[in-house]
Amino acid sequence: MTPSNTTPLLSVRNLRVGLQTSHGQLEALRGVDFEMQRGDTLGLIGESGCGKSLTALAIMGLLPERATVSGSIALNGTDLTQLSDEALCTLRGTRMAMIFQEPMTALNPLHPIWKQIAEPLQLHQGMDLVSAKARALELLERVQLPRARERLDNYPHQLSGGQRQRVMISIALACQPDILIADEPTTALDVTVQKEVLALIRQLVAEDGMGLLLISHDLGLMRDQVERVMVMYGGAVVESAPTKALFGMRAHPYSQGLFAARPQLGLKRGTRLQTIAGNVPEIFNWPQGCAFADRCAYVQDNCRQALPQLELVPGTHDGIDENVADKSRRVNAHWVRCPEWQKLEASA
Amino acid sequence: MKSPHQVLLDVQHVSQQYALPKPSLFAKAGHIQALKDVSFQLTAGKSMGIVGESGSGKSTLARLVMALEKPTQGKLFFNGNDLNALPQDQLRIARSDFQMVFQDPYGSLDPRQKVLYIVTEPLHSTLSSGSGQLPSTQDLKDRATFALTEVGLRASDLDKYPHEFSGGQRQRIAIARALITRPSLIVADEPVSALDVSVQAQVLNLMMDLQDRFGLSYLFVSHDLAVINLMCDDVIVLQHGQVVEAGSADEIFQRPQHPYTQALLAAIPGLSQ
Amino acid sequence: MSTPQTFQRMTQRALKHHSFAVGAAIVLLIVISAAVSLFWSPYPVGDIDIPNKLAGSSAQHWFGTDSLGRDIASLLLVGSQNSLLVGFIAVGIGLGLGVPLGLLASAQRGWVEEVVMRAADFTFAFPALLSAILLTAIYGPGLVVSITAIGIFNIPVFARITRGAANAVWSRDFTLAARAAGKTKWTITWEHVLPNVASVLIVQATVQFAIAILAEAALSYLGLGTQPPNPSWGRMLNEAQSQMFQAPMLAVYPGVAIALAVLGLNLMGDGLRDLLDPRLSRTR
Numbered sequence: 077m078t079p080s081n082t083t084p085l086l087s088v089r090n091l092r093v094g095l096q097t098s099h100g101q102l103e104a105l106r107g108v109d110f111e112m113q114r115g116d117t118l119g120l121i122g123e124s125g126c127g128k129s130l131t132a133l134a135i136m137g138l139l140p141e142r143a144t145v146s147g148s149i150a151l152n153g154t155d156l157t158q159l160s161d162e163a164l165c166t167l168r169g170t171r172m173a174m175i176f177q178e179p180m181t182a183l184n185p186l187h188p189i190w191k192q193i194a195e196p197l198q199l200h201q202g203m204d205l206v207s208a209k210a211r212a213l214e215l216l217e218r219v220q221l222p223r224a225r226e227r228l229d230n231y232p233h234q235l236s237g238g239q240r241q242r243v244m245i246s247i248a249l250a251c252q253p254d255i256l257i258a259d260e261p262t263t264a265l266d267v268t269v270q271k272e273v274l275a276l277i278r279q280l281v282a283e284d285g286m287g288l289l290l291i292s293h294d295l296g297l298m299r300d301q302v303e304r305v306m307v308m309y310g311g312a313v314v315e316s317a318p319t320k321a322l323f324g325m326r327a328h329p330y331s332q333g334l335f336a337a338r339p340q341l342g343l344k345r346g347t348r349l350q351t352i353a354g355n356v357p358e359i360f361n362w363p364q365g366c367a368f369a370d371r372c373a374y375v376q377d378n379c380r381q382a383l384p385q386l387e388l389v390p391g392t393h394d395g396i397d398e399n400v401a402d403k404s405r406r407v408n409a410h411w412v413r414c415p416e417w418q419k420l421e422a423s424a
Numbered sequence: 425m426k427s428p429h430q431v432l433l434d435v436q437h438v439s440q441q442y443a444l445p446k447p448s449l450f451a452k453a454g455h456i457q458a459l460k461d462v463s464f465q466l467t468a469g470k471s472m473g474i475v476g477e478s479g480s481g482k483s484t485l486a487r488l489v490m491a492l493e494k495p496t497q498g499k500l501f502f503n504g505n506d507l508n509a510l511p512q513d514q515l516r517i518a519r520s521d522f523q524m525v526f527q528d529p530y531g532s533l534d535p536r537q538k539v540l541y542i543v544t545e546p547l548h549s550t551l552s553s554g555s556g557q558l559p560s561t562q563d564l565k566d567r568a569t570f571a572l573t574e575v576g577l578r579a580s581d582l583d584k585y586p587h588e589f590s591g592g593q594r595q596r597i598a599i600a601r602a603l604i605t606r607p608s609l610i611v612a613d614e615p616v617s618a619l620d621v622s623v624q625a626q627v628l629n630l631m632m633d634l635q636d637r638f639g640l641s642y643l644f645v646s647h648d649l650a651v652i653n654l655m656c657d658d659v660i661v662l663q664h665g666q667v668v669e670a671g672s673a674d675e676i677f678q679r680p681q682h683p684y685t686q687a688l689l690a691a692i693p694g695l696s697q
Numbered sequence: 698m699s700t701p702q703t704f705q706r707m708t709q710r711a712l713k714h715h716s717f718a719v720g721a722a723i724v725l726l727i728v729i730s731a732a733v734s735l736f737w738s739p740y741p742v743g744d745i746d747i748p749n750k751l752a753g754s755s756a757q758h759w760f761g762t763d764s765l766g767r768d769i770a771s772l773l774l775v776g777s778q779n780s781l782l783v784g785f786i787a788v789g790i791g792l793g794l795g796v797p798l799g800l801l802a803s804a805q806r807g808w809v810e811e812v813v814m815r816a817a818d819f820t821f822a823f824p825a826l827l828s829a830i831l832l833t834a835i836y837g838p839g840l841v842v843s844i845t846a847i848g849i850f851n852i853p854v855f856a857r858i859t860r861g862a863a864n865a866v867w868s869r870d871f872t873l874a875a876r877a878a879g880k881t882k883w884t885i886t887w888e889h890v891l892p893n894v895a896s897v898l899i900v901q902a903t904v905q906f907a908i909a910i911l912a913e914a915a916l917s918y919l920g921l922g923t924q925p926p927n928p929s930w931g932r933m934l935n936e937a938q939s940q941m942f943q944a945p946m947l948a949v950y951p952g953v954a955i956a957l958a959v960l961g962l963n964l965m966g967d968g969l970r971d972l973l974d975p976r977l978s979r980t981r
Binding site for chain 3: 487490492515516519520523524526527528531532533534535536537542545546548549598601
Binding site: 266 | 477478590591592593620621622623624625626628629632647648649650651653654655656657673677687688689690691692693694
């Protein structure tokens with residue numbers, strides 16, 4: 077049991093993000109809370125517009141110019157929301173790193189790959205060119221890029237998708253960050269390559285004891301890669317649980333719908349998939365209270381008045397007698413943001 | 425409606441090569457072999473899945489079946505007609521019997537046209553209507569309205585532009601467009617890959633409903649094995665332009681023989697537990 | 698959202714965009730001046746009034762008079778007709794001939810594209826202004842020749858831009874869908890490609906318009922463009938040169954007029970680029 081006075085690696089409290097849209101200033105993230113220790117692997121799952129990528133960008137301080145942020149994001153105890161952009165620049169790439177979905181656009185097509193890996197080393201660690209290039213080679217070998225030495229001078233377009241993603245991973249890991257945020261890192265890759273790249277990420281994260289925040293829309297991926305999953309919908313976390321627990325039982329109606337909608341190999345040909353009625357609402361059409369209210373079969377009046385609070389599924393915390401606020405950080409806790417969840421048939 | 429068990433699509437030893445740009449003025453141009461000796465048959469009323477990753481040639485195959493390209497070798501027969509031997513006007517008539525749904529819901533609809541135009545486009549060529557006469561405006565509108573309601577949209581949507589719709593809705597419009605000529609075959613090239621999971625489920629259900637209602641056949645191209653298993657009776661697996669395995673969906677997914685097929689199945693995330 | 702509503706929303710957005718609003722206002726001012734000058738100007742431009750030459754601003758002559766006593770305000774007003782005419786026709790030639798060439802090159806690809814693009818390259822190889830001078834030297838100076846010369850150099854510009862934009866449109870799936878529907882390349886070019894490249898062309902047209910005005914002013918300055926007695930801003934600059942020390946303002950007025958026209962068009966073009974492109978290729 078981790079003593080409560082250890083500074084968590086990442087502590088996000090009541091994170092709210094407002095965005096400037098053609099419909100005015102709208103709240104895109106409505107109070108996200110979570111905590112990670114070193115070595116934790118956390119998954120964020122959701123569909124388009126739920127706010128999962130926005131959460132990652134908020135942590136990295138990469139939100140658009142006119143976005144407003146409130147709440148706190150503490151990395152190793154330092155509140156990132158209070159830092160200037162210059163201060164954040166010293167942290168990005170060194171203590172926290174991010175990899176993106178589309179490696180072709182995330183890499184500069186005009187620079188050879190060794191140069192792109194050397195860049196954070198030169199910038200943050202003041203390495204000279206020769207040492208940086210040598211370290212770049214080490215990193216490429218670590219990410220298992222075949223024939224790394226020959227490939228040092230290659231340009232991104234000369235590599236395959238999976239190879240480019242490995243390059244991006246080595247750039248991210250160059251300065252040995254404490255936390256790695258991966259936003260749909262394998263969505264653009266073939267499934268066989270995806271498996272290798274994810275295994276690589278898992279291995280490196282374990283070796284370095286980093287925290288991993290993995291963002292994806294793919295449930296199967298979550299099952300393999302992370303210990304804990306948060307389901308997001310309409311800018312809020314609607315369910316949060318250890319991966320095994322979530323795959324055993326979903327408490328929130330949206331999570332149930334999401335799991336049930338997946339086609340799986342065992343299904344008989346022609347089986348109709350279970351769908352969630354309606355469509356994901358646009359940000360300017362989010363209902364006042366729970367964003368799922370318009371599509372929920374169990375909606376009550378109080379669901380629409382205000383965003384429901386997170387409730388703990390009984391029996392899922394580890395029993396240490398601490399105050400409620402700390403209980404929400406317990407790794408085993410299963411949280412659900414739905415006042416009606418107990419009335420639902422918990423589906424497997 | 426076709427009578428069942430009739431061979432709708434017969435692909436015979438099709439190969440496709442593309443020439444690469446010449447490296448220098450006098451050097452010979454190299455080529456890429458996108459497809460090599462691909463053969464299969466699709467029976468009316470059934471669905472065939474084409475499984476492959478990037479570079480497998482699956483999209484090239486889809487374009488060849490749609491007669492959007494000519495193969496370097498081999499023949500494609502649709503309803504007994506050699507598609508590449510037909511004169512242009514007859515090909516245009518034949519096209520009303522096979523249509524396509526594309527992967528990208530944002531690229532497959534012309535942003536500058538209204539939904540009415542988009543959905544009725546296959547009817548625009550006079551000859552494709554069969555009667556040799558241009559369909560009247562009212563006739564077009566009626567057929568478009570019918571097609572939209574079939575896919576779960578409304579008549580009022582005819583007057584809108586694509587950007588007013590979500591990805592899933594755009595894909596429905598694309599399906600309505602493919603349905604409007606009442607084809608026997610719809611070639612679907614990764615039709616749900618760009619959609620969210622819950623939207624994907626809605627669109628797949630729709631495609632299954634339409635198949636039951638109209639006796640359609642699908643040629644379903646995808647990298648997602650679970651989707652193919654759900655939608656298709658038979659499957660061919662492509663790797664680097666060649667068929668490495670073919671058979672019924674049950675055989676392929678439960679008793680895969682070829683190492684590549686086995687690797688694909690093993691790579692599906694979430695199954696290892 | 699039906700079309701009238703969309704148009705209304707678009708106009709509202711357009712007016713809120715600073716570049717566009719200012720640019721359009723300036724251009725509108727010039728267009729109104731030209732329109733008005735068709736029917737009226739403070740003084741007829743042919744009126745020479747030697748006793749009153751080189752007068753400063755006054756109630757009778759708002760901008761004063763030139764070395765022949767002609768009213769400068771009138772010269773500026775009527776001169777705007779000239780500039781606008783050149784712009785319209787030169788850009789018109791470029792659009793009318795360049796766009797079809799670009800569309801043809803993009804639709805046909807292969808050797809047709811090669812020929813068209815190399816012809817464009819060839820034309821680009823000649824420095825536009827010098828070639829215009831050469832043409833006027835051969836065919837004699839005057840408005841018609843100078844417009845033609847400027848117009849010819851607009852053709853490869855639009856051909857190239859159209860072909861590039863059209864290639865991007867052809868790579869999108871909706872053209873494949875149109876082919877799958879049995880449409881010919883030409884039908885697709887007319888119904889799908891052209892509407893989708895229109896925004897790029899509109900923006901470029903404003904840029905080329907400004908360039909045409911500058912080119913005509915340069916030619917007129919050299920005496921090769923519009924011939925007297927027709928007023929031209931460029932020629933006013935030339936005439937002002939000899940009076941540089943006695944009446945410097947003579948150069949300022951036409952100079953400002955030219956600069957203002959070019960500025961207005963460029964601002965409008967910038968604004969249009971912002972308003973037209975991201976809007977219509979909006980992704981979620």
